[in-house]
Amino acid sequence: MDQDEILLDTEDRMEKAAAVFKNALTGLRTGRATPGLVDSIRVNYYGSPTPLKQMAVISCPEPQQIVIKPFDASSLSEIVKAIQSSDAGLAPNSDGRLIRLNVPPLSTERRREFVTRVGKLAEDARVAIRNIRRDGNKHAETAEKEKTMTEDLCKATKEQVQELTKKYEGLVNDLASSKEKEVMND
Known part of the structure; x- marks a missing residue:
């Protein structure tokens, strides 16, 4: 060389x-909701770990809330499991179509x-x-x-x-x- x-x-x-x-x-939380908090979480999707951002639309309609709308509704439960097992410290609320994450103040x-x-x-x-x-x-x-x-x-x-x-x-x-x-x- x-x-x-x-x-x-x-x-x-x-x-x-x-x-x-x-x-x-x-991916580090600062007290505000940003898609970066969850978009790199890996979800077990048909046997392979897939980044969440490839499986769903992630948006922040409010400063303290993240909304995740999966492209495939059947993957909802796997996404919930992945968020719960991640170190993001967020509790997912699912209504069957989308997932809401409330970001509490630190x-x-x-x-x-x-x-x-x-x-x-x-x-x-x-x-x-x-x-x-x-x-x-x-x-x-x-x-x-x-x-x-x-x-x-x-x-x-x-x-x-x-x-x-x-x-x-x-x-x-x-x-x-x-x-x-x-x-x-x-």
Whole structure:
């Protein structure tokens, strides 16, 4: 791999790690109803785990309520089971056609739990970014050993990989702190 390939691959993978973290944050409750709270819940649909957003229309007609209308009415009971067994902490009310989820306001203790969870997710994302940095540095060292990259170019590549690491760790930290503030202030 040459320098451009290493940097491109490293940046692409770091971008994906940050996107996974950002997506995980949308599933965290803040006291307001959003489809992101339930759309990634997996439902056992004909023997395979299927994301809820692929099986139903999810809407929020009120700030404290989520309404789920399945495309297939026969999957209603499986959706209810999946919501009950998830860690969303919501109690589904089904009327035979659709499911209503009332999002209760968060207690201070529950908010602190969510802040702790945000911190853990952020640390997981930072670890993933550091692992990607290690891989990028390893590719540069391998290219130097194979004489396809000079020692100076290898050092410059490692410095650029470190700059990418700082950039994406900063992004993860910013996302985490804004989500923590959102959870504590709602």
